[in-house]
Amino acid sequence: MGDFLGKMGMKSKPVIAIAGATGVVGNEMLAVLEQLNIPCSELRLLASKDSVGELYKFHSDEIRVEQLDGAAFEGADVALFATSNDLAREFVPLAVEAGAVVIDNSSAFRLQPEIPLVVPEVNFEAIKSSDRIIANPNCSTIQLVPVLQAIHQAAGLRRVVVTTFQSVSGAGKAALDELWDQTLAIFNQREIKIEAFPHQIAFNCIPQIDVLMDDGYTREEFKIIQESRKILGLANLKITATAVRVPVFHGHAGSVNVETEKPLSPKEVSEILSKRSELAVFSEAADYPMQLSVAGTDAIQVGRIRRDDSAPNALNLWIVADNIRKGAALNAVQILQRLLPQH
Ligand SMILES: NC(=O)c1ccc[n+]([C@@H]2O[C@H](COP(=O)([O-])OP(=O)(O)OC[C@H]3O[C@@H](n4cnc5c(N)ncnc54)[C@H](OP(=O)(O)O)[C@@H]3O)[C@@H](O)[C@H]2O)c1
Structure with a gap:
């Protein structure tokens, strides 16, 4: 080192x-x-x-x-x-x-092949001593890949289906203001302004984050798919995504369906994920993470781990994290922390 x-x-x-x-x-x-x-x-x-x-x-x-x-x-x-x-x-x-x-x-720069795209707990070794630009992944990707890596190492990933529920803070400070302003305007029976999002976000969910592309996916969905493949080093990983903006100020949630090569019970998944320092696992069905409870926290929180009986070796999980901390600022500063000599 x-x-x-x-x-x-x-x-x-x-x-x-x-x-x-x-x-x-x-x-x-x-x-x-x-x-x-x-x-x-x-x-x-x-x-x-x-x-x-x-x-x-x-x-x-x-x-x-x-x-x-x-x-x-x-x-x-x-x-x-x-x-x-x-x-x-x-x-x-x-x-x-x-x-x-x-x-x-x-x-x-994230998808440029020569630029490392890094979640330190997952692929810090992707950084070479000669690198001068390190890319921090998309917020929804950051909270997904440690879970996928742990499951892949234990049982081999066959297919992943992700649906995200992303807060407005993911779109910056103007977007935070827009949810607040629209909510106040509606309560005061004033006209609302729509600027930061393609539609009204107050009391609504918008199944479009970033621009729509020619194949019908949004750019956000493309980022989740391609960035996950790059970080995990699984260029052919079968993964699809639907990204939804929800009227929540802080925290992104993801409903994740995973099919594996070898069978894994929900209990085994809980145990495997519990070994990783960046994850907090909720093993009891009635005790699950939510956006309100993750705001301001550092761990990626995983709950609702259960069998999906509609396919062989399939599981459902619910993953929540503070998109501004682990999804952005904390991850970036953790990369820096590991680059410092005393680490
Ligand atoms: N929010 C998230 O959850 C998240 C997660 C992962 C990645 N990201 C990415 O991180 C980046 C920043 O996102 P954000 O949410 O922090 O955005 P933001 O709240 O809108 O902040 C934008 C920053 O850019 C500055 N800026 C704007 N125009 C400028 C100009 N012409 N010259 C110099 N500075 C200028 C702003 O300065 P002023 O205050 O002076 O305008 C502000 O400091 C984006 O690329 C975003 O996609 C965001």
């Missing part, structure tokens, strides 16, 4: 920049850096010109937001990106050119 980190050249107290620091994910990164006590000699908070001058607390310091521009990465060792795809495409190369290792939350 020391050798590997030596090649990566990560300092024990790096200069860290957060691009998109004022957004839902970037702001949580700031909190996670503090909570995990990640050492740094300087922390830079970067956002649009509208946020320049805002002050954020970090340990006992107050840090002033600066504008995201090419010069902002000079001297930075690490750049945590929590911006749109377009901004990532523009500024990630500049951060790399300035000498930083980038951990990017957008989907701009």
Whole structure:
């Protein structure tokens, strides 16, 4: 490990920049850096010109937001990106050119074959010492792959069917405001505005996340399928997905149906999953995780584990996690944590 980190050249107290620091994910990164006590000699908070001058607390310091521009990465060792795809495409190369290792939350680089796509508990070894960009997976993918990996190692995956129930925070701060504003407008009999989503989200579920593609799938569903295959190293994994936006502020849930090569009882699945530190397993049928209970927590929570008698070796599971923490900011900072020399 020391050798590997030596090649990566990560300092024990790096200069860290957060691009998109004022957004839902970037702001949580700031909190996670503090909570995990990640050492740094300087922390830079970067956002649009509208946020320049805002002050954020970090340990006992107050840090002033600066504008995201090419010069902002000079001297930075690490750049945590929590911006749109377009901004990532523009500024990630500049951060790399300035000498930083980038951990990017957008989907701009995730499926490029040479770029590692990492959930540290699943495939940290995908990172090579020469890599300069590491991609953080989609939030629904992050909470799915540790469970799939554990089941695959135990019994071989034959087929996976995923249906997600994704909160509005997954679409950023404007989307959080939109659910709130629409709910208030409806109670006050005012007209609602629809901007962040293709339809009204208050009191509704929308079976479209991201754009629709030519084959009828949405881009979000495509990401869940392709990212899972890449992270698990199972290029031909039979997996399909339906991604649904639900009127919940925080937390994503997934109903997952898995068929395996060898039989596994629900009890065996519970035991296998319980061995993984990133998972919290609810073995009692009446005790299950929900979006309200995962908000602000770190573990990926798994419950409702039961046999599916409609197919051989089939199981149903219910997987819930905080999309902003393990689904985004926490996962990114955990990658950084493992790159630091003292890890
Ligand atoms: N939310 C999730 O659960 C989640 C999970 C995984 C991945 N992601 C991905 O993470 C990225 C960030 O998502 P988010 O939910 O945090 O979005 P967000 O809440 O909308 O935040 C966007 C950030 O980008 C900044 N920004 C916007 N326009 C800019 C500009 N022209 N120049 C510089 N900075 C600009 C914003 O700064 P201002 O405040 O100054 O506008 C803000 O800091 C996205 O690619 C998203 O797909 C999100």
